[in-house]
Each structure stands twice: as structure tokens, then as C-alpha cells.
Amino acid sequence: MIKALLLITGLLFVLPTLSLAEGTVKSVTGSTLIRKGVEDWQPLKEGDAISDGALVWIGSSSSLVLKVGDKLIELSGGPVGSNILINKVEPFDAAIKGVGIRYLGAQMPPASPPQLLSPPDGFRLTNGAIELSWSSLQKELLYHIQVSDTPDFSKLLLDEKSYDSETKIIDKLEKGKFYWRISSVDKEGIEGGFSDIRMFEVKPLPEPPSVGLPASTKTSTTVRWKRRSDEEKYHLQISRDKDFSEISVDLRNVEGPRVTVGTLEEGDYFVRVSAVDEDGSEGRFSDPQQFYVGPKVPSSNIAPMMIILSVAFMLLGGP
Numbered sequence: 668m669i670k671a672l673l674l675i676t677g678l679l680f681v682l683p684t685l686s687l688a689e690g691t692v693k694s695v696t697g698s699t700l701i702r703k704g705v706e707d708w709q710p711l712k713e714g715d716a717i718s719d720g721a722l723v724w725i726g727s728s729s730s731l732v733l734k735v736g737d738k739l740i741e742l743s744g745g746p747v748g749s750n751i752l753i754n755k756v757e758p759f760d761a762a763i764k765g766v767g768i769r770y771l772g773a774q775m776p777p778a779s780p781p782q783l784l785s786p787p788d789g790f791r792l793t794n795g796a797i798e799l800s801w802s803s804l805q806k807e808l809l810y811h812i813q814v815s816d817t818p819d820f821s822k823l824l825l826d827e828k829s830y831d832s833e834t835k836i837i838d839k840l841e842k843g844k845f846y847w848r849i850s851s852v853d854k855e856g857i858e859g860g861f862s863d864i865r866m867f868e869v870k871p872l873p874e875p876p877s878v879g880l881p882a883s884t885k886t887s888t889t890v891r892w893k894r895r896s897d898e899e900k901y902h903l904q905i906s907r908d909k910d911f912s913e914i915s916v917d918l919r920n921v922e923g924p925r926v927t928v929g930t931l932e933e934g935d936y937f938v939r940v941s942a943v944d945e946d947g948s949e950g951r952f953s954d955p956q957q958f959y960v961g962p963k964v965p966s967s968n969i970a971p972m973m974i975i976l977s978v979a980f981m982l983l984g985g986p
Contacts (some may be wrong), residue, residue: 690717690740691717691733692711692712692713692714692716692731692732692734694731694732695712695729695730695731696730697726697730697744698710698726698744699723699724699726699731699744701721701722702724708724708779710779717733722751723742724749725744726744730742730743779803779859779860780849780860780861780862781801781802781803781833781849781850781862782862783799783801783862783865784800784802785798786799789866790867791867791869791946793871793872795869796836797869798834798836799834799836799837799847799849800833800835801834801849803833803851809830810832810849811828811850811851811861812826812829813825813849814826814845815847816844816845816846817846818864820846820848828852840869843868844866845867846864846865846866847864850862872944872950873899873942873943873949874942875939875940875952876894876895876901876940876953877953879956883958883959883961886930887927887929887930888905888931889925889926890905890926890927890938890940891924891925892924892953893924894924895942899943899944900920900942900943901920901926903917903926904916904917904938905931906936907934907935908937911937911939915931916928916931932960933962934959935957935958935959936958937955937957938958939952939954939955940952941953
């Protein structure tokens, strides 16, 4: 039996049905929940207010202390736990009127929704595999998991129950937005309400553009590439070495399909370009493209030079 203890003028009264003024939670021991909606149960904590029509669950070997005016009221869940309905809240008076409390039995309320942990709402992944994780205060044995590509869950891509686990790995997802939610099922098989809905998006990083051979003059070098969409921007790097350990030119947020840089010293260079999508996510760089900056040999001089090289080769013992 539920006991509500009221201390007045040094005397202790035990009342099966108690009248209280509007109460504030002074302390909580063990598991206590208050119903906030039809299927929404939330933990009670110090400072919470108890008002008209509140339905409270106090777990086994748990208790709740309410502060009413300058009085303290203790409610206990007993050995198996209890539902307590608070009918009416009125101020104290000499007749000790106030809140009517009614014992409703030891049936556990529907399990409260798990707390979603990861991924956070709006998360973007670049491949089709993701791990969903959650946590529950009640540590239920069974969770109901739903994943959909529609916000109203009219089309379910995943609808299953998971035992003894607070994670779920989903793979082979195509590009697009997905929504997920989870509910708990208690040991009696009663399912509570679903959690809040979270969204994640599968969106691969942009592929690198196809880069043409740079064209150099005495005063500038121009690099061109193939543009795929108006929303894409680009990141260009030029380096003396193929592994780009030292960067000579580093240009970000390039909007067009080409860029012209100023005079470069004579020598060999490498260029690479990456694409940046409308969300600001950057893909991998293109393969390095080698080019040379310096004076070009006129085409009219090529034939005489070939003759000179052939003669030199024969003098050195060539066939």
C-alpha cells in the first residue's frame, strides 16, 4: 500500500488518500516518471512542479518527496512500484484540503522513448553505411527501429525490433535523405511512443574535374578544367613537386572552369584541382598534371637540332 507521510505540529499521520497543496519536487530516489502526453513519460527531477491531473510512476524501492508550502510529503513506490494519480490541487487550509491522490496499481506505464545519440540531426555521410545509436533510462530489452525516406514514415525502408542492443548498422543506402525514430517495448510487451525524428543524408563528395594541360606565357599560366554544375566551386594548387609538399599557388573558392596565375619561375610544375559542392564539402584532388614554364624551342629549329643530335650520337659510337 502506498503511504503518504505528513508531519504537522510534531505528529505523524498515515493517510491512504492525501490532500496536498501544489507541490514542487524536493528530492527523488530511484526511478520516478511523470506523464507529459498520451505516450510520453519523462523522468522527474528536483524542482519539477506537480499540478492537477498529474500521473506519476514511482518504481520499486523508489520514493518522491514533494515540498508543499513549508511541509514535506513523501510518496513511496513500495516493493513493486506504483502509479499515482493526482486529482486536484488546492492550497492548504485548516482542514488539510488540497491534492487528492489515488493509488492506481502496480502496472508499469508504457516505456518512455529512448534518447537518440548519433548521428545528430542533419548529419551527412559520404557513403551508404551508418551506425544508429540510442540510450534508454529503463534499459528495455526490446527496441522498435524505423527508417524511412519520407518524413511521415509512409514508406518504411527498415521496420524491425532489436534485442539487447542500443546500436544498429545500416548499409547499402542510396543517395538521398533518410529519417529514423525508435520506441521501447517493456517486458510486458507494451510499446511506448516513438522518439523524436532525426534526419541524415547520404551525399557523396564531388569527384575531381578533368584538368587540361596548362598553358604558360612569359607573364602568366592558365589552367582549364571541365565544369559539371554552376553550384560547384574549385580548389587549385600548383607545386614544384609531385607530392605537393611545398605549395607555390593555392587558390580556393574558384568559381569558373579556369584560372590564370601570375608569372612563375622557369621549371617543372604540377597542378591539381578539387571540386567543392554547394554545402562546402570538398572532394579529392585530381591526379597531378605536370607542365613546364620557360622558353619554348621554335619549330623551325627542330630539324637542325635533330641532325646535330644524330651526328653526335654516331660520333659516340652509335650504330
